[in-house]
Amino acid sequence: MGPDTTSIVRARDVLHKGIVTIDGMATAGEAAAKMRSEKISCILVKKRHADDAWGMLVIQDFIKGVIIPGRHPSDVHVYEIMTKPVITVPADMDIRYVARLLFRASIRRAPVEDKGELIGMISLSSLILDNKLF
Numbered sequence: 001m002g003p004d005t006t007s008i009v010r011a012r013d014v015l016h017k018g019i020v021t022i023d024g025m026a027t028a029g030e031a032a033a034k035m036r037s038e039k040i041s042c043i044l045v046k047k048r049h050a051d052d053a054w055g056m057l058v059i060q061d062f063i064k065g066v067i068i069p070g071r072h073p074s075d076v077h078v079y080e081i082m083t084k085p086v087i088t089v090p091a092d093m094d095i096r097y098v099a100r101l102l103f104r105a106s107i108r109r110a111p112v113e114d115k116g117e118l119i120g121m122i123s124l125s126s127l128i129l130d131n132k133l134f
Contacts, residue, residue, distance in 0.1 A: 015120030029073035053085030
């Protein structure tokens with residue numbers, strides 16, 4: 001007899017639906033202010049056109065691209081310090097594989113995609129802390 005597929009938890013079952021985006025031409029200061037007001041630790045950077053890739057800006061990007069080099073946040077554009085391209089997770093992916101993908105790629109979070117549209121974000125910590133998986 002095959003595995004019980006009714007107990008499989010998928011990315012779509014545990015994602016956070018709120019996605020906050022910013023334009024790559026925004027300054028690091030504007031991005032930080034938006035992240036503070038939304039109480040988030042990462043923000044997606046919008047595509048410039050349909051064939052472009054998503055970018056992501058996380059706290060470490062501010063540290064590496066603004067604080068350590070001693071740059072002023074209003075002099076740095078988001079596109080200069082963001083990570084791009086971003087790994088996306090299919091909405092129907094089993095969370096065991098989501099966890100493995102994020103862990104092996106050394107990333108903490110990723111957007112969840114369904115039929116070419118971003119529908120939420122998933123993070124390693126949310127798999128443990130925000131859900132009743134254990």
